Amino acid sequence: MAGLREQWRRTAMRTIQERALDLFDERGFGAVTIEEIAAAAEVSPSSVYRYFGTKEGLLVADEFDTMSPAALGELLDPADPVGSLVEVVRRYEAPQHGADDGPGDRSGTDGPWRRVRYFFTEPSVRSAALAAMDRAAARIAPLLEGGGTVDAAQARVLAHALTFGYFAALETWHDDGGTRPIAGYVTAGLAPLRRVWAS
Amino acid sequence: MAGLREQWRRTAMRTIQERALDLFDERGFGAVTIEEIAAAAEVSPSSVYRYFGTKEGLLVADEFDTMSPAALGELLDPADPVGSLVEVVRRYEAPQHGADDGPGDRSGTDGPWRRVRYFFTEPSVRSAALAAMDRAAARIAPLLEGGGTVDAAQARVLAHALTFGYFAALETWHDDGGTRPIAGYVTAGLAPLRRVWAS
DNA sequence: GTCGTTCTGACAGTCACTCTCTCGAACGAA
């Protein structure tokens, strides 16, 4: 059912991303070419572009981008978007999101840290991450009109406030060293925004 | 005092920007090369890069980027940032911001419309605009800690909420055709955010 | 097995952007 083709596509994407991360960590983002990444992953450069679009996409590729609107709607409570966001982050942070290697040293594996670090150290990647936040905002904006207390324009503003507020919290987390759980930073950082939806 | 050098630099930047806009409007952003812009403005391509850094910078170059922190501090009231923002937009929209051509047809001249249009029609320009908002947020964040009611992390979140909320309002304005004043869209769109600073 | 579709890799081309170097013109001081 999974489709043999689709299955191989996923594993190919994973290995490309991993090889890319390896090279980036080793020599720096700017010093690695797409061609080298393709060679390391044993695919053609064309495939890298087909899968990720841009070089930055290798780091920013986001499962939320491909999530269906319906699934997104279940995640987000229009009455308490900040709480929903914290919950999503908390679930996302739970184990299993470190590839499926057993317990042990987690520093070099694939916590969020490894990818996200580049959001805040590599300007072009930061820009791409901002664009991803922007796309996310466009998707959740309609979901915020729920209560009927805000119109479409305000929903758009609040969606941007949420997604980029999240981004800001993520940066604080990064600046702190990226050790403590992200959810705490989101809870604390976005606390003032809760007043928007307070009764 | 103005420095003869600095003066010519400014006029050069103006003409480059105007020629670029002309070409973009005529043939589309993607179909114009830096080389053509440089030729039209009678400067070298090197100068275009020196002045604006990137092709998108031609449209996103922002006087707030170069504004001193002190001047920024005077514009922004930590107790009512939304009101301050509206006030800045209102002042920015007042006449005189249309170059120094006399009254008359304003459609083709240089209202905000002409540049801002590309923020929402050209993806790469949108991305650059988001980056500019991000830089602005980094600059105003420290100013929001005024009351002592928010810490640095929360100030960063709120700064992003403000700047990208503004961006969202701007997009609504654009989608509406860009005719009515922007300040109205900012006031209406950011209204829910006022609750954050409500006593 | 066979056909239509879809994905892949190869290739070439464009252009944004960087780096380096040289020259001339503006600046500050005598």
Added chain:
DNA sequence: TTCGTTCGAGAGAGTGACTGTCAGAACGAC
């Protein structure tokens, strides 16, 4: 005014991200 100094402009070459197109191969359905 004049003489160093400094700064910016232009020229040129190079890199690499990204875009198209195309032929061939693997896949899925029958």
